[in-house]
Amino acid sequence: MVPLSWYLLLAAILFGIGLVGVLTKRNALVVMMSVELMLNAANLTFLAFSRQQGNVGGHAIAFFVIAVAAAEAAVGLAIVIAVHRSRGAVNVDEVSELREEIDVEGPTARAG
Amino acid sequence: MTFGAETVTFLVFAIPLVLTAAGVVVSRSPMYAAMNLVAAFFCMAGIYVLLSAHLIAALQILVYAGAVMVLFLFVIMLLSLGTATLERDPQRAMQLVGVLGAIGVVGLLAAATREVAGLPMAEVGADFGTVKAVGRVLFTHYLLPFEATSLLLLVAIVGAVVVAKEKI
Known part of the structure; x- marks a missing residue:
């Protein structure tokens, strides 16, 4: 019998790998794939505890997580296409229009 | 072993x-x-x-x-x-920080799993996790979230079409 902690450890490792992808990759598509990996790790934890408790409720939650992940992928990829069309970039650090302007020279510098 | x-x-x-x-x-x-x-x-x-x-x-x-x-x-x-x-031109510092942060998170989670390490697995019947068993829970206890999921998928379809359209 495989102990519960093995499944939880596997889920933690997968979550960590997904986190590395989200933090270090610059291609928006790969970042989204890493997010899918993290969602899968969360699903694995739900199913492991569901099996340990003998309660099928965790399977229902995993079902909802899969539905939300599918919706997220559809909308996220549509945004990637729209961004690529409008400015030809799929790198997440090239799309920073919403970022706050950092005013290094004080408020008067930008007035002129 | x-x-x-x-x-x-x-x-x-x-x-x-x-x-x-x-x-x-x-x-x-x-x-x-x-x-x-x-x-x-x-x-x-x-x-x-x-x-x-x-x-x-x-x-x-x-x-x-x-x-x-x-x-x-x-x-x-x-x-x-x-x-x-x-x-191209990967940012080494960013990668290092990302990997270190992820190792920290994994370590934290691994430490948390020790709390439940000794818990035994429950005895489950042959119908555990089948379509019948999950469907019964889904359509009784989780009926409202299930219906909300259909709305979510509809919104996602409409949103994806609107966002990816060339001219709105």
Whole structure:
């Protein structure tokens, strides 16, 4: 019998790998794939505890997580296409229009 | 130390799962990352079957390895960025910080799993995790979230069409 902690450890490792992808990759598509990996790790934890408790409720939650992940992928990829069309970039650090302007020279510098 | 059949099956799926998941992050081309992710999803489905989650394992193959990954591959090929999508001039400091942070998170989670390490697995019947068992819970206890999911998917379809349209 495989102990519960093995499944939880596997889920933690997968979550960590997904986190590395989200933090270090610059291609928006790969970042989204890493997010899918993290969602899968969360699903694995739900199913492991569901099996340990003998309660099928965790399977229902995993079902909802899969539905939300599918919706997220559809909308996220549509945004990637729209961004690529409008400015030809799929790198997440090239799309920073919403970022706050950092005013290094004080408020008067930008007035002129 | 002897390994039972279940332990061997776990390792047969878990080791390729971790390797292909690492391949998603390590690959320089998004196409290779997507292929690694498909393999990871299949291994994950094997782990789900080991947890008696038959319906979720089937959904994993159908929805993730099928629909979602086709969507990803479709977008990768539609944009056809070629070498432009390859990771170039990687930011070493950013990567180092990211890996260190992730190792910290994994360490934290691993420490948390020690709290439940001794808990025994419950005895479950043959119908645990089947379509019938999960469907019964889904349509009684989780009926409202289930219906809300249909609304969410409708909103996602409309949103995806509106966002990806050339002219709104």
